Amino acid sequence: MAEITSELIKTLREKTQAGMLDCKKALIECDGDVEKAADFLRKKGLASASKKMGRTASEGIIASYIHNNNKIGVLLELNCETDFVARNDDFRELAKELCMQVAAANPLYVDIDDVPAEELEREKSIYTDQMKDSGKPAQVVEKIVEGKIKKYYSDVCLLEQEYIKEQKVIIRDLIKNKIATYGENISVGRFIRFQIGG
Structure with a gap:
């Protein structure tokens, strides 16, 4: 059994941003092998990622991106639970990537829940009207409308x-x-996209 030193724990913590106790347990489980312990934590983390999505993320950063033509700009709030993660270069890179996504794809909302109910109803009504004269059974039309709403989202x-x-x-x-x-x-807390003339 390999000795689990504070240096090993620190190395694994810097590599994974996991908590100290989680790092220690992973190193014990993987007999002091940092690479295996990192993989172990990722596997463990993937299983619990959905649980973590419900926790409050009150730390974070505001990231910005200006497209190289200086005609599109984005500000984006990316939240996390600790300032330890907020200061991490990988987290900052994620924020930048999300800004670039907003600049390129021009979404209007962060998530499905943010789409106003009246807008969603209007879209459903339009798609249903488009299918009215198709001659397809009602349940088929309903499935097609569901698919169009998913595409809209x-x-x-x-x-x-x-x-x-x-x-x-x-x-x-x-x-x-x-x-x-x-x-x-x-x-993602919120974002705003600016475009010259838009």
């Missing part, structure tokens, strides 16, 4: 969008992976 909600750098990854999943890495909740 992926256009207007940041967390539902495909990541511009990796099309198969949804922003919500990108953030869940970071939650698993850091061992604490991360959430």
